[in-house]
Amino acid sequence: MQYSQKVMDHFMNPRNVGEIQNADGVGTCGNPVCGDLMTFYVKIEPRTDNLDMARITEIRFKTFGCGAAIAVASMASEMAKGKTLSEVVDLSRDDVADNLDGLPPVKMHCSNLGVQAIQEALKDYLTKMGRRDLASKIKGCSKEEH
């Protein structure tokens, strides 16, 4: 596996590793059967007027997975931090991979996993907020990938 310098940096020194005790949202995607599992924890600065504009103030993750999975989780956490919900929902796997200066083709699914697990955390938050309607519009984990 030939990883970029960026990937190796995030793999060796992952940002935002850990859990958040009283997280506003928690999301997990992946499956140890496939060798990749990610859990994201988020703290949200609430916006009662417009939930879309609520902002991720803190984000932490845990990952069981390959080098790419760890780097993706780290990069995705950095990209999501401080962003609004609507901004985060627009993040694509290619954004993450691009910010890592690319991923080997066989590892592209990992970058999907990062974005999706964060989305799951947002869904969790929205559900807790009683906004199942908004939560259902967010994709979250895809069954086909894992």
Added chain:
Amino acid sequence: MQYSQKVMDHFMNPRNVGEIQNADGVGTCGNPVCGDLMTFYVKIEPRTDNLDMARITEIRFKTFGCGAAIAVASMASEMAKGKTLSEVVDLSRDDVADNLDGLPPVKMHCSNLGVQAIQEALKDYLTKMGRRDLASKIKGCSKEEH
């Protein structure tokens, strides 16, 4: 082709090369199509009482052929020289090959050719002597081999 020292000696310095102008018998076996052709010339010391005891006093050969063919002709000529007709008829291809310290398997047919061409020369002699009956008992060239 890995030839023995003996073969190489007879190939590089073949004995009895040439023709005999007034030969008592001339015999040819082989075929340029197969890449081997041998002609033997013999002088015979006649024995009117018992032709079997007639003796080859002189022998010469010409060969178109591979290294083994030339060495075989040379060796066979040496082996036949001074021998009686009955002795020469008993010579086998293995005798020639053995005296050359062996031949590669694919070249064994060459040693047959040597013996047979000498036999043809004897047949020629016997035929000229009016002894077609004796000549027909000698095998000479085999059609199967060439």
Added chain:
Amino acid sequence: MIYLDYNATTPTDSRVVEAMLPYFHDISANPSSIHTAGHKAREALEGSRTALAELLKSRNDEIYFTSGGTEADNTAIKGTSFAQDKRKKIITSAIEHHAVLTTCEYMKKFGFRVVKVPVDHYGVVDLDFLEQEVDDNTLIVSIMHANNEVGTIEPLEKIGEIVHRHGVIFHTDAVQTVGKIPIDVRTSGIDMLSLSAHKFCGPKGIGALYVRKGVRFDPLSHGGHHEGGKRAGTENVPGIVGLGKACEIALDEMSAEEKRIRKLRDRLWQGISERIPELKLNGHPEKRLANTLNVSVKYVEGESMLLQLDARGIFASSGSACTSGSLEASHVLLAMGLPHDMAHGSLRFSCGRYNTERDIDKVIEVFPGIVEKLRVMSPLYRP
């Protein structure tokens, strides 16, 4: 740099390289040429054949040089299959190298049925299953001598006995054992055996297939009359000379080396298992290659450990070199009944000729910290 990936490939011994060098330029003719230069090349070739025959206890004319273990495996399976059209069943094991497994799969295209013998938790083939499957329709049974991922050694003699009761050909992929442990084709019931030089400090790109006299097979590559008409192509003389030299060295040093390497391997296992909780040793506890240590590290994925080790100059492998590039967990570990996460969390250390105690101690020093760091990051881990 600490290289612990000898089952993937080995450095070529400098004595081997030394032996090869004259055959690149000075003695570089075609062994099929009839001139003196050709003879010299031919002699070197046949010298290597003798060395290999000695190592395997075979006859010289039972050895066919190939371009490696994969070609030998392919020749054995395809060659015997295409040389006949009566028997249409191929039996192999669930833990073979891809060179055997994929080849067997391919033969389905030609009407062959493929049966895979399962293995137990240690990776030993199920002899009862084999016994039930071998029948008069079976052409060949291909079961490896020792597994490349976990090192488990299969009971060749017993397999040979079962196989031969039905007049079936017994092929073994001995790529991981030739040069490492003694083999005697005369007593082991093996009909065909594959080997590869680069697994025992010989050069890459050369191997051989042993074929017991009388076993019929079609060549994999057709062409000139090389190797008794059974493997066409201008012979790789330097490679063959290197293989021969590797055999000579193995004959001399194998038994002492095996002891030395076993010590290193056991030292490594002791060192890490004392320091890291929840490690699982994969493979047979005793009937196992002396150089191979395959462990599953709970809660952690293999590649991430590999990369962390790599960053510290330690080179190991996760499963086999080939599976490392893929996403699927090792078919060997799964066949041995490991759960997926444990299979994904496996790591193979394979020692060899140039490893020292210092190498091992460095790994013992560094590895626990790596595991700890990755476990702390793992959502599966609850300390």
Added chain:
Amino acid sequence: MIYLDYNATTPTDSRVVEAMLPYFHDISANPSSIHTAGHKAREALEGSRTALAELLKSRNDEIYFTSGGTEADNTAIKGTSFAQDKRKKIITSAIEHHAVLTTCEYMKKFGFRVVKVPVDHYGVVDLDFLEQEVDDNTLIVSIMHANNEVGTIEPLEKIGEIVHRHGVIFHTDAVQTVGKIPIDVRTSGIDMLSLSAHKFCGPKGIGALYVRKGVRFDPLSHGGHHEGGKRAGTENVPGIVGLGKACEIALDEMSAEEKRIRKLRDRLWQGISERIPELKLNGHPEKRLANTLNVSVKYVEGESMLLQLDARGIFASSGSACTSGSLEASHVLLAMGLPHDMAHGSLRFSCGRYNTERDIDKVIEVFPGIVEKLRVMSPLYRP
């Protein structure tokens, strides 16, 4: 020693050996391994692929490394045959190397029909015959670029045109031309091309198959995911590096070398044909490899000339290296219409990188005496 058997094989250039050496021990990991040591090996591998792609003007992903020309030929013919089951006709020429001819013959076992295109007196394939034979049932046409025995160069572009009119695959065995004369796979209409490193001062045991993107073929050897899944087996890294270096050298020096060698070859022909009556030049007078001189010496058999030359330290060949061991006259010369005795009386001088004028002059000095001696011994000769 004067080596004039470059078409059989060549010495490996010392620059090539130099380039290979680090890859035996220092950079000896498996290119499939994901650790840093593996990456270094992988980089070397891909560097060689680039060098070869440059030489052929192909893309990198159209190159598959093999163990030599024979394996490349076998892969092309068997691989395309087994990858489909519609087209059942294989067309080749009467003067192919055994690696192609025997492989085609073998495919009859699998229901393929084989047609051999005849050649003219110079060894050039009969395009009209080809035109008539290529049809919608034809899978592949395999016609060599230049013949190994006589050096005649076939009209690839014209063949490609005919072949492609019917959607047929065009394979060429370019083992004798790669590294000697320019090749451009983009403009020549070639779909598949075989080459072998040891024919242009690279190492033995390594070659390649070029396959135009989109042409389907089954691997000859199955196993790991090497070479895009098309050629399994741990890559022969030193060999591949050697092949790459040989390509680089060829790119740099080919055109100057070709001129130099042509001069030597022509000097040889002039020298011997002036001194020896009844010599016949075999092969095309112009469209011929610059290094190849095949002559038939009337009244004399080839092997005996070879041995006499050998005794004087001159190494040539009679027909191809492979046919030298057999009793049959060269199928190439017979296909060109030579009578048997002239075919048996053929000799091939093939020059190369390390030949000098002195070598040539020595042959000119020695050869006439040898011929004379053997002619005097010949029953066919009447001076």
